[in-house]
Amino acid sequence: MKNSLFDLEGKVIAVTGAAGVLAGGTAKYLLEQGATLVMLDLFQDKVDQVVADCKATISEKVSGYACNVLDQTILDDVYEKIMAEHGRIDVLINGAGGNMPGATIGPDQTIFDLKIEDYDKVLALNLKGTVMPTITFAKAMAKQKSGCIVNFSSMSAGQALTRVLGYSNAKGAIDNFTRWMAVELAQKFSGDIRVNAIAPGFFVSHQNRALLLKEDGTFTERGNQVINKTPMGRFGEQDEVFGCIHYLISEAAKFVTGTVIPVDGGFSAYTGV
C-alpha cells in the first residue's frame, strides 16, 4: 500500500517571506510535492518573479500577492482573494522575518548604543509579522476545523546570541506564541489545527550574509564563532529545512503541536566546550 502520510496533493499553502531564501525554497519544494502555493512577500516585482519562475519550472498551481505582514488591511484583502480563489487555506508558513543593522549592537558598541526605533521595527517584523498573518489566515482553519501553521524561530530564542537583541526578544516570543496558539486552536476549534515552529541554525541568507561571510567568501569572525559552535562544522543548506517543514504540515505529525524543532547541525545541543 502506498504511504500517504506525507501526501500534500490538494493542500492550499500560503507562505509569507516567499521571495526569501528559507521560506521561498520551502515553498518551491512544496509546489514540487503537489501542493497549491500562494506566495506572499513585500514587493510585487519580487512576488511576480517567484511566481513566474515557479510556473516555468515546476507547476501552474501557484499564485502570489504583494503582502506586507504588518498591514492588516492588506492581510485582510489577501485573505479574501485566497478564499475567493481556493475556498480554503490548509497551511500557513510564516517565513517573513529578519534583522536590520540599526537594531544590532556592533562589535565596538554596547547596549547603551541601541537605537530603540530600530529595535521596535525588528520586534514588530519578527513578532507581529507572524502574529498578524496567523490571526488573519487561521480564520479559514477555524471554519474548516483543520490546518497547520509553521513559524520560524531561531537559535537566538533560547540562549543569548550577542548583538541581535530585538531579533532575539522577538524569536523568544515566537516560541511562546507557537505554544500559545497551539493550545488556543486545539482547545477552542479543533485538534486538527496544529501550530509548530522550526528553529533553524545558521543558513546563509539575504539578511545575514554580511554577518557570516566576507566578500571573498571566507568566514567573518562571527562566521567562525558560529561554525565552531556547530558540531557539524558548517552552515545549513537551504534544502535542509524542507523535510522538517514537510513533516510538520503532514499527516505524519497529526499528534504534534506546540513544538519548536531545531534544524541546526547540533548548535543548540552543544555548549561550545
Ligand SMILES: NC(=O)c1ccc[n+]([C@@H]2O[C@H](COP(=O)([O-])OP(=O)(O)OC[C@H]3O[C@@H](n4cnc5c(N)ncnc54)[C@H](O)[C@@H]3O)[C@@H](O)[C@H]2O)c1
Ligand atoms: N537564515 C538563517 O540562518 C535563519 C536562522 C534562523 C531563523 N531564520 C528565520 O527564517 C525566516 C526566513 O529567513 P531567511 O533566512 O530566508 O531570510 P530572507 O531575508 O532570505 O527572507 C525573508 C523574506 O521576508 C520578506 N519580508 C521582510 N519584511 C516583510 C514584510 N513586512 N512583509 C512581508 N515580507 C517581508 C523579505 O522580503 C524576504 O523575502 C525568518 O523569520 C528568519 O528570521 C533564518
